[in-house]
Structure formats: structure tokens, C-alpha cells
Amino acid sequence: MTSWLRWTALPVLAVALVAGVLAVQVGHGGGSFEPLHPADPCVEREVTSRAEGIDALTERLVLLGIDGAACRLHINREALTLELAQSDDPTDAQVDALRGGLHDAVHRMKADGTLPPISSFVDEALDNADLNGFLKAAIRALPDSVIDAALKTDDVLDRTIDDLDLRELLANVDDQDDLNRQVEAAVTQAVKDSLVDRLRNLL
Template structure:
């Protein structure tokens, strides 16, 4: 076969390939172009994180919290996130739903046994503080059993959520991405602060 014949056959070969792919798509329902429906925020689902420690914990907490808030408001999580990012000043209903959603997320993770022990979070919390080295060393010397008996992760999270100034936090977001980023960052820092303060009380 000459070079010219090969060139002429390339479009035909490409057409056959495209037709084959389209045929497979149609055979598996690909002919329907209906948009995907948003996930039901009230449905129980697993939420995982690519990171560990406090960052991973708060990422899961925020996602489940937004689900819980959306469920209470009878909207999708996507619709709620968009509304919160564009609202400027959040409504009392939005604030109450978000706080309730976050608190509910703590209980869901506790029931699913996916909350880390408080002792697993000690080093990360201490690394972000300006405590002197002697206090840090004393806290790190505490046995895990003492820390876990005195501090329960769900209790630390609940107290943290109760103390969050969600109205101020939400007033400073201007898009959907910054909403989750600021929630993650605020909850993460609040958890570290709360955990560190309560660890100091154990000394």
C-alpha cells in the first residue's frame, strides 16, 4: 500500500473508531443527556479525606455539616453552598442550620466510629501553638490513656462548634470554594486551640 493510500484511509479509520465508541455509549444508555441530579443531602453517605489528622477530620466534618444543614433547609448541598457564598450577610435560619448540621456531623462520625482519639491529635495541636517547650514536653509526656480519659474528641468538636462565630465567618466569603476553605481553616484552628487549652488543664 502506498503512502498516499494510507493517508486517504486515515479519515475512514477514524470514522470507524468514532462510530464504535458512539455505539457502545448508546448501548449503555449514553443517548440520554439528562443532567445529573444533586445528591440527596439527607442520605447517609461515607465522606473521606485525602489528608489525615485534624485537617482531614475537619474536612469531613464540614462536608457532613453542610449536608446536614442542606437537609434541614430542604435544599441540595450545592444550592446551600452557592447561597451562603453569595448571600453577604447570612440569615438566622442559615446560621442555625449550619451549626446544627455541624453538631449532627459530630454525632454521625461518633456513631460510625470514625472519630480519632484525642491522643492522636495532641502532637499536631501542639505544633501550631506558641507554648514554651517545657509545657509542650510536659503535655506530650502525658500517657495516651490519661488524655483519652480526660478528653473526648466529640466533646472537643462540640464545644468548638458552639463557640464558632459562624456569622462573621460566612460574611467574609465571596465564592463557593472560599466558603469551604474558610470553614475548614476556621474549624481546624478552633479545634487545635480548644484541644491545647484543655490539655494544659491536665497538667
């Protein structure tokens, strides 16, 4: 084959390969492209976590809470995150929506039976608590039934949410992962602190 024929054949071969790929794509439904629409935050979705303990609880709480906040504001999650990222001063409506969304998430988990008993978090909360060893041992000696009768998971979460400085948290959001991470970290620590404080009062 001459040099001229080789150079002529290359574009033809390229066109044939592209046409073959397009044919396969169209054959598998690739010809009916539809842009993805943001999920409706008002539609309940299943939220699971790979984490364990308090981290798993707060991860689910925050994901559902952000959905609830977006729903209250009549926008999607992506739009809410974008609004927060574009301002260092969240509005009262945004702060109230997130607090309300987090409370809604607590009530939803209580209603569907996915809130673990508070006794299942005692050891984790005490591990890094600023308490002397004797007090920790005394709390750990309390029967689960006594702890669960005195402290309810939804009550601990609701009080924790009320005490969170959400305005400060929302002022430092850059993207969706950032929003999730910051709120989760704050809620996790606040739950541990609240639980330890209330457990100490049982003695």
C-alpha cells in the same frame, strides 16, 4: 480526482465521521441522556479524606456538616452555596443550620466509631502552640490513657463548634470549594486552640 470532486467529498466525509461517532455513543447508552440531579443532602454518604490528623478530621466534619445544614434547610448543597454567595449577610436560619449540621456530624462520627481519640492529635496541636518548651514537654509526657480519660474528642469538637463565628465565615463565601475551605480552616485552628488550652489545664 478533480478539485471540484475533492471539495464535494470533504463534507460527505465529515458527515460520515460524525455519524460514526454518534453511532458509537448511542451504542454505549449515549442516546438516553438524563440531566444530573443534585445529591440529596439528607441521604448519608461516605466521606473520606486524603489528609491526616486534625485536617482529616475537620475535612470530614465540614463535609458532613454542610450536608446536614442543607438538609435542615430542605435544599441541596448547591442551592445553599448559591444563596450564601449571593449575600454578604447570612440569615439566622443559615447560621443555625450550619452549626446544627456540624454538631450532627460530630454525633454521627461518634456513633459510627470514626472519631479518633483526642490523644492522637496532641503532638500536632502542640507543634505550633504558643507555649514554652517545658510545658510542651510536660503535656507530651502525659500518658494517652490520662488524656483520653480527661478529654473526649466529641466534647472538644462540640465546644469548638459552639465558639465559632459562623456568621462571619458564611459572609465571605463565593462557591462550594470556598465554603469548605473557609469552614475547615476555622475549625482546624479552633480545635488546635481548644485542645491546647484544655491540655494545659490537665497539669
